[in-house]
Amino acid sequence: MDAKKLREEIRNGSFTGSTSGAAGNKVQANLVILPKAYAFDFLLYAMRNKKAVPVIEVLEDGQTESRYADDSDIRTDIPKYNIYKDGVLTDTVDDISEYWQDDFVTFLIGCSFTFEQAILDEGLSIKHIDAGRNVAMYKTNIATDPAGVFSGELVVSMRPFDENAVETVTRVTEQFPEMHGGPVHYGDPREIGIKDIGHPEYGESIEIDEGELPVFWACGVTPQNAAVNAKPRVMITHAPGYMFVTDLENEDYRQK
Amino acid sequence: MDAKKLREEIRNGSFTGSTSGAAGNKVQANLVILPKAYAFDFLLYAMRNKKAVPVIEVLEDGQTESRYADDSDIRTDIPKYNIYKDGVLTDTVDDISEYWQDDFVTFLIGCSFTFEQAILDEGLSIKHIDAGRNVAMYKTNIATDPAGVFSGELVVSMRPFDENAVETVTRVTEQFPEMHGGPVHYGDPREIGIKDIGHPEYGESIEIDEGELPVFWACGVTPQNAAVNAKPRVMITHAPGYMFVTDLENEDYRQK
The missing domain is CATH 3.30.2040.10 (PSTPO5379-like domain)
Structure with a gap:
C-alpha cells in the first residue's frame, strides 16, 4: 500500500494491525517520545550506541509532522503506542493526542x-x-x-x-x-x-x-530498555511490530 | 611531540603557540562549550550538519577529561580560548577554570x-x-x-x-x-x-x-557562527588555530 494512504488509514482507524509487510519497500521506524528535559541525554545515548539506536530523524519539541512522511502526524499515525510513566507501562493506545505535551521531542529510529x-x-x-x-x-x-x-x-x-x-x-x-x-x-x-x-x-x-x-x-x-531504566516521568513508544511508516525507501539506506 | 606531554606543556604555560603541526599525526579538535540548557539543540544541529560539525566526543556536564586524551583537562589544555557572552566575544584567555560552570557540556569537533x-x-x-x-x-x-x-x-x-x-x-x-x-x-x-x-x-x-x-x-x-547567532548566555570555544590535541590517530579516521 502507498505509505501516505496507509498512514491515513491508520489515522482514521481502518488499519489497526501490525505494519510488518504492509508498506512495501518504505522505511519503517521505531518511536521514542520524551520530554525535552531528557532529550540531550537520549540523543547522546543514541550517538554513543549507533548500532542499537540509529536515529533517522528528530522532531523537535512542538513538531508533530515528520519531514520524511508527507502530511503525517506522529500522534495518530501509528496503530499502537505504549505509554510509560516513571518507567512502568501504564497504557496501550491507538492515539496519543490526549497525552501530548508541548515539550515532547520525538525520535525516529531505524528498524530491522x-x-x-x-x-x-x-x-x-x-x-x-x-x-x-x-x-x-x-x-x-x-x-x-x-x-x-x-x-x-x-x-x-x-x-x-x-x-x-x-x-x-x-x-x-x-x-x-x-x-x-x-x-x-x-x-x-x-x-x-x-x-x-x-x-x-x-x-x-x-x-x-x-x-x-x-x-x-x-x-x-x-533504547526503550534504557529509557525504562531511566524512569522518565513520561515516555511514549510504538508497540513492537506497530511502526511509523515513512516515505523513505529501504534501498536508499543500502551502502554498496 | 607526544600528545600527553604537549597537553602538559600547554597546561603549565610552557607551550603557548598555535597547535598547527605541533602534535604529529594526532587528531586535533575544535571546541564548543555550552550550558546544558543549549546542549540538545546544539547536538541536534551537529547531527543535521555533519559535514560542518562532525562531533568526535561529548563531555557531559560535570566532566572535564576527554576519554580520548589521557589525563587531560579541558579547562587548561588548550593554549587559547575565546569567551562569548550573549553572542559577543568578551575575553581571550589561556585557562577557563575560573569561568567553569557545573552545567557546562563540551563538544569536541573534527578539524581540517x-x-x-x-x-x-x-x-x-x-x-x-x-x-x-x-x-x-x-x-x-x-x-x-x-x-x-x-x-x-x-x-x-x-x-x-x-x-x-x-x-x-x-x-x-x-x-x-x-x-x-x-x-x-x-x-x-x-x-x-x-x-x-x-x-x-x-x-x-x-x-x-x-x-x-x-x-x-x-x-x-x-557551529561557532551558529552559536553566536543563538546568543547563548555564555559559550566558550578554542581560538582559531589553538586546538585540543587528542591521543587519537588521524589515520584512524581515514575510510578506504
Whole structure:
C-alpha cells in the first residue's frame, strides 16, 4: 500500500494491525517520545550506541509532522503506542493526542524491517515471518555506553538461519549500517549472556532446528530498555511490530 | 611531540603557540562549550550538519577529561580560548577554570588539520601553511539545517590548488568524512555567495595564482557562527588555530 494512504488509514482507524509487510519497500521506524528535559541525554545515548539506536530523524519539541512522511502526524499515525510513566507501562493506545505535551521531542529510529526485506530479496526465508510471529528479542550481558540518565544492556533480536546462510545474511545486513547493520553475534547464546534461548524477554520464541544457528542483531528495543531504566516521568513508544511508516525507501539506506 | 606531554606543556604555560603541526599525526579538535540548557539543540544541529560539525566526543556536564586524551583537562589544555557572552566575544584567555560552570557540556569537533596532513602526505603543499598563516574562511550563502536556537550560513575554509591537483585533494579529503570530508565547492566563489575572495571573514587571506583554483571545505567555525547567532548566555570555544590535541590517530579516521 502507498505509505501516505496507509498512514491515513491508520489515522482514521481502518488499519489497526501490525505494519510488518504492509508498506512495501518504505522505511519503517521505531518511536521514542520524551520530554525535552531528557532529550540531550537520549540523543547522546543514541550517538554513543549507533548500532542499537540509529536515529533517522528528530522532531523537535512542538513538531508533530515528520519531514520524511508527507502530511503525517506522529500522534495518530501509528496503530499502537505504549505509554510509560516513571518507567512502568501504564497504557496501550491507538492515539496519543490526549497525552501530548508541548515539550515532547520525538525520535525516529531505524528498524530491522529494512534489513529483513534485504534478506528476503536474497531468496532466503525468515522463520518468524513465515510463522506469523513477532521476532524473538533478548537482553544480553553486553553493556551499552551510558549517557546521562540512560544506560543498560544491549537488547538483541534473534533469527535462526541455516549455518550455510550466515555468511550471506551477515554480508547483506552489513550493507545497512544505519538500520542496525551486521550481526553482533551468532552461535552460542551464552557467550552474550542469554541463558534460555527458548524464553525471549520480548517478542515470541522460535525453534532453532538441526543445522541452524541463531544469529543476533542489535535491536531497537535497546533504547526503550534504557529509557525504562531511566524512569522518565513520561515516555511514549510504538508497540513492537506497530511502526511509523515513512516515505523513505529501504534501498536508499543500502551502502554498496 | 607526544600528545600527553604537549597537553602538559600547554597546561603549565610552557607551550603557548598555535597547535598547527605541533602534535604529529594526532587528531586535533575544535571546541564548543555550552550550558546544558543549549546542549540538545546544539547536538541536534551537529547531527543535521555533519559535514560542518562532525562531533568526535561529548563531555557531559560535570566532566572535564576527554576519554580520548589521557589525563587531560579541558579547562587548561588548550593554549587559547575565546569567551562569548550573549553572542559577543568578551575575553581571550589561556585557562577557563575560573569561568567553569557545573552545567557546562563540551563538544569536541573534527578539524581540517586531519585532512591537511593527508594532503601533505600526497606530496602536495598547502599555501597558507607554507606562508605561516591561518587558513582563509568565508561565510557562504548556503544555509545550514537549523535546530532549536541554532541556525546560520555554512562557513567554509579555502585552500588554492593547481587545477590539476583538485581531483587529488578531492579524493583524499573524501576519505575523511568525519573530518569535514570532500570539498563543498571549487572554482567561482560567487556561486556560493562569496563576493570578495580577497577579504575572508575569518583567518587570513591567501593569493590565488594563475592556474590555481580556490577549493572550499565545510569549516568548524560554522557551529561557532551558529552559536553566536543563538546568543547563548555564555559559550566558550578554542581560538582559531589553538586546538585540543587528542591521543587519537588521524589515520584512524581515514575510510578506504
